[in-house]
Amino acid sequence: MTNINKLHDRWMNDPQYQHEYELLDTEFELAKVLILARKKAGINQQELAKRMKTKQSVIARLESAEGNPTIKTLTRYAEALGGHLQINIT
Template sequence: MNRLHENWASDPAYTEAYDSMADEFAVAHALIEARTRAGLSQAELAERMETSQSVIARMESGRHLPSTRSLQRYAHAVGARLNIALVPAA
């Protein structure tokens, strides 16, 4: 997969599209990391959140940004606290 990404990264249109989704990827990474740290599968987390595994998969996909309320519910279900921070742009 990394080699494929490297090949695509030489295309400016791909790079622009990928970079435009950096926030979505960062949220997805944080969600997956928190769930893994809690030792939960997507199905177990879905049960705790009273939703379906497909909803959890969608939240973790990096294709969109979940609502603040969804992030709060997710955090609670994995035994974490949601912390949103605005940091200076690089």
């Protein structure tokens, strides 16, 4: 186990750290889902941006877990890939 993993494990005992980590985990999961969907569609960020009539930098930001995308933006993303947005609460 690396030092960073050991440090993370120790910090996970702190309730505030754990809470913040879990909040970020959701954002990273969304980014991962977006990237996987785009790759499954076989297109790059530039092509997706063209389909969405936006800039490649917008796609990069969406896929980097930065910002707070709206449902409308996520719907446009999904539709540009030929899919539809589906939200699940578990």
